[in-house]
Amino acid sequence: MALCLLLARWCRAHGHRLVAMTVDHGLRADSAAEAGRVSGWLAARGIEHEILTWRGVKPVSGLQAAARSARFALLTDRAASLGARGLFLAHHVQDQAETMVMRLARGSGPDGLAGIRSRQMRDGIPVLRPLLPVPPGSLRAHCLAEGQVWVEDPSNRDRRFERVRVRQQGKGMTDAGLDAARLNRLAQAFGRLRDWSEIRLADFLIEFGDLDPRGFVTLSLSAVLNLPLPLRVKLLSGLLQSIGGLDYPPRAERMSRFLSWLDDGHGARTTLGGCLVWRGRDDRLWIARETPRETGPEMLCGQGMSRWDGRFDVSWSGVQPVWIHMLARKGERRLRLSGSMGKPGLALPVGVRASLPAVTDLDGRLFAPHLSDTWTSLRPLEAGLFHIEFRPAVPWVANAFRASRDDRAATND
Structure with missing residues (x-):
């Protein structure tokens, strides 16, 4: 609600159209009524609002991850149909801190410890999180100052979910010196490292890769093997994720076996992450979508x-x-x-x-x-009836590869 009020003021001042969207996951009996209540609040303020409903069978396990994927798909599909120039999400500094704690507990690498991105591309739509440095208390205070009530999601108190358990242990983490502000600074430091690595890999792809718009890639195998291991892992896992059409990169243990296959030179081809990978002639490494046994229309x-x-x-x-x-x-x-x-x-x-x-x-x-x-x-x-464009949900190397060196230099200047 705070983000919506702030965006509404900014859009009116700059002549932009704002469409607020609420995703009703259908996981609680009163979720539809809550979404309708939000519509009423926004209508009273002259703010356009739509309710997007997650339909179909809900999974028993991995519910939060499935809900997150469904939510992103609903939001980005609707944003694309509206011709939106950006999709704004209201993650705040406490969300960032909780994400950092969960990733630290899982032993995430540098990219994972960069936390939630303030800007990213998702399904071809720019996703922006302008409130990421802001404490949730400040957002509640803004709503109160505007005379705006809000809904507290009961699932935020459900201890079945990891994020809720982390949130409820917040005081202990603060006492240990891991408050939200410090965790946010840690995420920013790793974020700068992530940005550097993506620029480096974008330059690598321009020089040593051929990214085909039909959805496959060829790389100089010797150049790939000469990359430092962390960059090699980041490059190949990102390519496999995009070409395989996956929401997440391959798991670490599978990547480790894949890198061993790449190093030892045994075997002409292998599969990973929905992709077929093979060594071609003239020092070329090919990565293409694997053809499943069942390819239903x-x-x-x-x-x-x-x-x-x-x-x-x-x-x-x-x-x-x-x-x-x-x-x-x-x-x-x-x-x-x-x-x-x-x-x-x-x-x-x-x-x-x-x-x-x-x-x-x-x-x-x-x-x-x-x-x-x-x-x-x-x-x-x-003519004109059929159109198709390769657009992976998570682009190669965070979309940095799309720009040439000259384009980036002009932008930086």
């Missing part, structure tokens, strides 16, 4: 943008539905038999071609948008 019905395989934004504006799926070996054979496989497609390794997206229509025609002239009949796809 997903229907597109012309209802705006949707996410496919955790990697691509796709839209279809035709009258009849189509199905999107991985091309796989069977689809490639159909294209070859029809004579519609374009020459650009032949230059790609089979491991890449199999993972590319393909579309099938009601007539059974097959179309691979990243290959040329690939309809399995003479009638081409109607």
Whole structure:
């Protein structure tokens, strides 16, 4: 509520539209009523408000993580459909401190100890947390000064959740010298280290990598092996996460086995994090999406943008539905038999071609948008009806790779 009031004042002063969004997870009987109450409060202040509902079966275990992923998906999807220039979240300094304690307890590395990011890209939307340095007491005081009441979430007192247990031990941590302000300063120090490493890896990718917009990458293997181990782990785990369409990078023990495979030179290929990795000719390391045994199709019905395989934004504006799926070996054979496989497609390794997206229509025609002239009949796809863009939820190296050195130099100047 405090963030909403502050943003409303700023947006009115600068001529921007503000849309407040509440996610109703449907986990408590009174959650819908609470969201409706917020709508009433904001309507009285002339603030536009929407309620987004998490539907479907809720998991028994890992509930908070699943709810967080669902919440992000609902918020970023709606922000994208609104054409929003930013999604603002209200994390404060106590949230940062609790995150630091949990990550310290788990033995997180430097990136984990950088804590919550004040700015990041998520599903192509800039996510900003302007209140991250602010104590929650100051935010409550602002609401009181504005005559605004708020809702306290009962789940914030549920000791089944790790964050709640950490929060309730706050006095003991403060007595031990680990207050929120000190933990926040620690996060900022590790954050500067994280920023340095991402700039370094962005430069590395520009010089030694080829990031293909069709969703795969090639790297100089010798250059990768010459990176200091922490940077090598950060680079490869980030690439695997993005190309595999995952919410999180591979676990540490699996990364350790992968790095051993990379070092010893035994075995031409391996899999990790939903990716197929292999050593190619001329000192090249290839990373592409692994083709699962089951590659069931997903229907597109012309209802705006949707996410496919955790990697691509796709839209279809035709009258009849189509199905999107991985091309796989069977689809490639159909294209070859029809004579519609374009020459650009032949230059790609089979491991890449199999993972590319393909579309099938009601007539059974097959179309691979990243290959040329690939309809399995003479009638081409109607122009403008289908659009696809590789946009991983968590971009490679926090999106730093997108800018060239010249672009960053101009920005810094």
